[in-house]
């Protein structure tokens with residue numbers, strides 16, 4: 001392996017588990033190199049403001065979809081996470097909805113959050129200057145001179161040879177960074193399928209598909225034509241019907257009939273991303289048994305529900321997420 005890339009590899013794979021800043025920082029640098037359109041002919045300079053935008057993108061998408069925890073200290077989350085979350089809260093308030101949207105799709109100016117967005121970037125830049133940019137180069141009391149810094153100006157410099165190497169090995173480095181990032185997140189989170197989540201964020205395919213196709217089954221539970229809310233037990237008017245993941249989608253990252261119920265719009269557990277109570281879990285198990293009885297036993301969905309009941313998915317997932 002190229003000696004320069006070997007240094008990157010060592011820094012990424014051996015850095016401490018304090019938080020995930022170094023992952024965001026290194027990933028942003030590699031992404032900026034990849035996105036450089038002009039041929040690399042001299043020194044390459046990146047501005048911390050552009051690095052901050054990418055860091056915000058990573059944290060925004062990981063947080064808004066999966067609410068992943070980024071450090072071992074729950075009481076005091078890392079600053080950049082707090083700034084990102086604050087911006088997400090402002091965004092939800094503006095939209096008056098908690099529907100997650102990818103960072104790349106948002107124009108903060110159009111939705112009237114230009115100032116707040118710039119403020120967030122400024123805060124991230126400050127943390128990058130103070131904590132991240134120079135620390136990333138240090139390992140075991142040694143400094144790897146993989147780039148030059150101007151911390152006052154907020155700039156990072158790569159010579160031509162190194163910039164070309166980074167570009168050539170970018171796929172390899174993305175893989176190493178995502179691997180290490182996943183390792184860290186697995187240490188901080190009970191959430192499952194973390195490597196899938198980290199990859200999905202890169203691949204632009206965090207899709208939340210329509211749950212309409214499940215109506216045909218959930219309707220089997222309705223007495224007459226009235227749909228009943230799983231949480232409050234009242235009937236639901238047609239324009240108030242919503243399908244809810246009892247164990248929130250951000251934990252499961254999939255749509256499974258055994259985890260889906262009808263509820264009133266706005267009563268979704270998604271809203272809080274909280275795990276359901278034991279009582280709800282018990283009722284869901286009971287519901288699944290009744291539903292299975294009412295389904296035709298010649299479909300894939302029937303088989304899946306049956307397996308979920310036999311293998312006790314509801315309780316098992318719930319217990320494992322509670323930690």
Ligand SMILES: [Zn+2]
Pocket residue numbers: 229230231232233234263264267
């Ligand atoms: Zn209700």
